[in-house]
Amino acid sequence: MKITAVEAIPFAIPYRKPLRFASGEVHTAEHVLIRVRTEDGVVGIAEAPPRPFTYGETQDSIKAVIDKLFTPELLGLHLLEREVIHGVLGRTVGNPTAKAAVDMAMWDALGRTLGFPVTLLLGGFTDRMRVSHMLGFAEPAAAVAEAERMRDLYGIATFKVKVGRHPYTLDVKVCRALRDALGDAVELYVDGNRGWTASESVQALRAMEDLGLTLAEELCPADDVLGRRWLVSRSPIPVVADESVPTPATVTRELLSGAANAISIKTARTGFTYSQRVHHLCEGVGVEVVMGNQIDGQIGSMCTVAFGAAYRLTSQRAGELSNFLDMTDDLLTEPLEIRDGTLPVRQGAGIGVDVDEDKLTRYRQDT
Numbered sequence: 001m002k003i004t005a006v007e008a009i010p011f012a013i014p015y016r017k018p019l020r021f022a023s024g025e026v027h028t029a030e031h032v033l034i035r036v037r038t039e040d041g042v043v044g045i046a047e048a049p050p051r052p053f054t055y056g057e058t059q060d061s062i063k064a065v066i067d068k069l070f071t072p073e074l075l076g077l078h079l080l081e082r083e084v085i086h087g088v089l090g091r092t093v094g095n096p097t098a099k100a101a102v103d104m105a106m107w108d109a110l111g112r113t114l115g116f117p118v119t120l121l122l123g124g125f126t127d128r129m130r131v132s133h134m135l136g137f138a139e140p141a142a143a144v145a146e147a148e149r150m151r152d153l154y155g156i157a158t159f160k161v162k163v164g165r166h167p168y169t170l171d172v173k174v175c176r177a178l179r180d181a182l183g184d185a186v187e188l189y190v191d192g193n194r195g196w197t198a199s200e201s202v203q204a205l206r207a208m209e210d211l212g213l214t215l216a217e218e219l220c221p222a223d224d225v226l227g228r229r230w231l232v233s234r235s236p237i238p239v240v241a242d243e244s245v246p247t248p249a250t251v252t253r254e255l256l257s258g259a260a261n262a263i264s265i266k267t268a269r270t271g272f273t274y275s276q277r278v279h280h281l282c283e284g285v286g287v288e289v290v291m292g293n294q295i296d297g298q299i300g301s302m303c304t305v306a307f308g309a310a311y312r313l314t315s316q317r318a319g320e321l322s323n324f325l326d327m328t329d330d331l332l333t334e335p336l337e338i339r340d341g342t343l344p345v346r347q348g349a350g351i352g353v354d355v356d357e358d359k360l361t362r363y364r365q366d367t
């Protein structure tokens with residue numbers, strides 16, 4: 001089970017339409033495929049999505065940190081020496097999605113070596129998750145049309161609506177149009193990606209009080225230290241910390257300071273190992289979690305569902321698992337399928353998905 005190679009392969013697959021939100025926009029999935037090879041001939045995979053507007057990483061920086069800093073130190077280590085491996089990765093600050101993808105590719109390799117799905121190795125609670133679809137900035141009619149299409153084609157009944165625009169009434173109109181068109185059968189919650197001030201956030205939540213929203217994510221910046229506490233004290237619904245909590249320590253800080261009272265767990269930034277620590281922490285202090293989406297492709301979405309389905313707490317809510325549907329293609333031999341509003345965990349060893357080498361040749365950017 002010793003590591004013999006770590007590859008970081010940049011690839012690019014366009015989206016059918018851009019996804020826009022308060023902190024940025026995405027037109028093409030310019031991700032990095034990570035492959036970890038072991039002495040047993042096993043290959044584990046994962047993908048890293050660069051999000052410069054969230055973590056400061058780029059496709060080039062992810063490849064460089066893996067090739068130049070991580071790989072030379074990882075070669076020869078055993079897949080089960082996770083504390084040693086994370087000691088090596090932790091010597092470099094930041095770079096959360098690069099570290100997370102290396103971690104998940106190692107778990108995938110471990111599962112393939114042992115012949116078990118990673119979801120079972122993690123906790124094995126259930127075999128699928130309900131799906132939540134993320135709606136980017138749009139006019140009310142376009143947002144309604146997309147939500148109806150997701151409901152009618154895939155059975156999705158939970159929607160996260162991107163907010164954080166100015167004036168906030170633009171977003172209030174979208175949320176109201178969604179509730180009017182879709183009725184009470186769907187769950188709606190909002191994510192501001194730090195676009196509003198604390199006072200705008202409170203005004204917007206008041207204006208939407210009758211819409212039955214269930215969560216309010218990252219409406220204003222975590223640096224608005226007192227503003228966030230004030231917002232939490234006035235919000236009728238849990239305030240979710242997302243990009244402000246990329247590590248277990250920041251989760252602790254946000255929760256103990258009263259700046260958030262629910263947590264988004266993203267395997268894309270905390271891998272499986274640190275997502276476990278975040279999960280255990282949240283369970284220990286009794287806060288709700290949501291399995292979030294870093295605008296993942298199919299490999300990343302399979303990692304999210306493998307983790308989310310592993311525990312009771314993470315599988316209670318719908319997970320954000322569907323934005324790969326907007327990509328024009330993906331790398332897998334067997335594409336993921338969402339049916340009846342759920343995404344099943346693959347029962348094969350590891351995360352249960354394989355890369356189609358022809359597709360990789362078509363989309364990789366390093367040849």
Ligand code: MUC
Pocket residue numbers: 021023051054191193242292293294295
């Ligand atoms: C989210 O939940 O914020 C938007 C930016 C990003 O980094 O992830 C997405 C989704």
Ligand code: MG
Pocket residue numbers: 191193217218242243264292
């Ligand atoms: Mg978010």
